[in-house]
Every structure is written in C-alpha cells, then in structure tokens.
Amino acid sequence: MTSKETLTTPSAEYPVGAGLLAKAPSQSTSSLNDTPLSRASRIVAPPLPQVSGPTLEFAGVSLTLGRTTILDKVTFQVRPGSVHALVGPNGGGKSSLIKTLLGQMPHQGRLSVHWPAEPGTIGYVPQALEFDRGLPMTVDDFMAAMCQRRPAFLGLSKHYAAAIGEALERVGMQDKRKRRMGALSGGERQRVLLAQGLIPPPQLLVLDEPMSALDEAGIQVFERLLGDWRAAGITVLWIEHDLEAVRRLADHVTGLNRRVLFDATPQQALTPERLLTLFSTHPRSLA
Known part of the structure; x- marks a missing residue:
C-alpha cells in the first residue's frame, strides 16, 4: 500500500495526505492594578x-x-x-x-x-517503507514524489519546497535531505514517513x-x-x-x-x- 490513497464513499472523495501542527490558544493577562473583584467579573474561560x-x-x-x-x-x-x-x-x-x-x-x-x-x-503513515535500496532516490526526491503532483525527477516545486523543508526540520531530518533513502537507518526512514505525513494538513x-x-x-x-x-x-x-x-x-x-x-x-x-x-x-x- 502506498502512503497516499483516496477514500471513496457514496457522498465524497477524501484525499489522503497528513498532518497539522497548531499552536495552543494563548491566554490573556490581567493588569497589575486590577482588583480581585474586577478581575473576577471579567474572567473568561480560555477557548x-x-x-x-x-x-x-x-x-x-x-x-x-x-x-x-x-x-x-x-x-x-x-x-x-x-x-x-x-x-x-x-x-x-x-x-x-x-x-x-x-x-x-x-x-x-x-x-x-x-x-x-x-x-x-485523511493522512496515512504506514508501518514501514518497502523499496529497492539501490535506487538513487534522495530524501528530497521521496518527499517530492509523496507530496507534489510534479514529477520527482524535476525536483521540488516552489509551491511545496517551504512546506517540505519545514516538515523535515520538525522531524530532525533537515540535514539529511540529500542522503539516499537506502542509506538511512530504519529510524531515519520512519522519520521521513512522519514528515510526509505533515503535508498537506x-x-x-x-x-x-x-x-x-x-x-x-x-x-x-x-x-x-x-x-x-x-x-x-x-x-x-x-x-x-x-x-x-x-x-x-x-x-x-x-x-x-x-x-x-x-x-x-x-x-x-x-x-x-x-x-x-x-x-x-x-x-x-x-x-
């Protein structure tokens, strides 16, 4: 099974990508001059x-x-x-x-x-990646093949380059983008699978x-x-x-x-x- 599929139902077709990283909502702060009563009257639960x-x-x-x-x-x-x-x-x-x-x-x-x-x-991250380790496919090539419609041999498209770079940074693989996939350890390949799972959200x-x-x-x-x-x-x-x-x-x-x-x-x-x-x-x- 590939890591990108579509789920078809009678009502819709759901593209399979993966991942979203969001910041928790920030909380407001009170003035030092507020009294306990005045603060209590304006307390609003964080969203x-x-x-x-x-x-x-x-x-x-x-x-x-x-x-x-x-x-x-x-x-x-x-x-x-x-x-x-x-x-x-x-x-x-x-x-x-x-x-x-x-x-x-x-x-x-x-x-x-x-x-x-x-x-x-719908995002999907498979258990393992089976491929010919002799293929001259770099991490960037793999991410291009998984995350964009443009053929991977043409390189990263400008539309996805920033998102792919950020995803690899988040999983600690930014410095290994030019390494061949076959030269990575099993744990490193799994991190790349997690990275492709972040695109699209x-x-x-x-x-x-x-x-x-x-x-x-x-x-x-x-x-x-x-x-x-x-x-x-x-x-x-x-x-x-x-x-x-x-x-x-x-x-x-x-x-x-x-x-x-x-x-x-x-x-x-x-x-x-x-x-x-x-x-x-x-x-x-x-x-």
Missing part, C-alpha cells in the same frame, strides 16, 4: 482547541477472506479530535481494519466518517505502528507531534504495540483480536486481566 477532525463509527464491521474470519462484527467509535489507540496481537485484524477505513478491503457492516463541516483530508490521521523503528530521539519527535495533533483537534487513529506509550499518550484504547474485547480509557483498558485475554490464542469476550 478550547477547535475540533477539525471527524467522528469515526465502526458498526458491525466484518471481514472474511476465504474461510478465515479476519474481523468479526467490530463495533466502536472514535471521538473527534481524540488520540485513539488500537492495540492487539499480530494477526488480530488491526491493519485490516485500517485498510477497510482507507477503502482497501471489502467488508460487511457499516463504517461511517462524520465530518464537522466539509469533508477534509489533515483532519484525520491514521498511524500504523509509527514507533516501531524509531530510536529514542525519534520517539521524542513522535510524542511531540502527537501532542501538536491533539492540540489542533485532529482525529488520530493509532495502531501501536508499545503499551506503555499508549498508556501515557492515548485518550482512548480499543483492544482488537478479530473482535473488540475492550473499549475504554487507558487506565481502564490496560489492566493485566484484559491484556492477558487480548493476547491469548482464543480470546473470550470481556464484560
């Missing part, structure tokens, strides 16, 4: 971040390939503007569920994307194990980006195996092993009993 992301609804989503059941009546909701983690064992259907969302897999049941206004951009961002190849510095970059996406009100659906990171960073967690076994906050979801059931060979439903 909440404007939610730009959609609500996702999976209602009885099932997927069968041959005689194998991949997804069994999966039902849960992703709240708008939240960081929603999807956890479970390998082969439990997490990536297949993502592919149904991106229009890559046939399925039964209902999958709905409810936008707050006009349909927006999305309202829905789908992440397939983005931390899998990152080193410690890359993990810090990712965590900072995740905070920025949350502050910007972007809806994030995040597949992750690092349960400690999920516990710290996610707003909500769904445990998936062919079917939904739990759907709760990280503190409620990531208990020893629930995790034992989730990763068992024959999971049973939890009340």
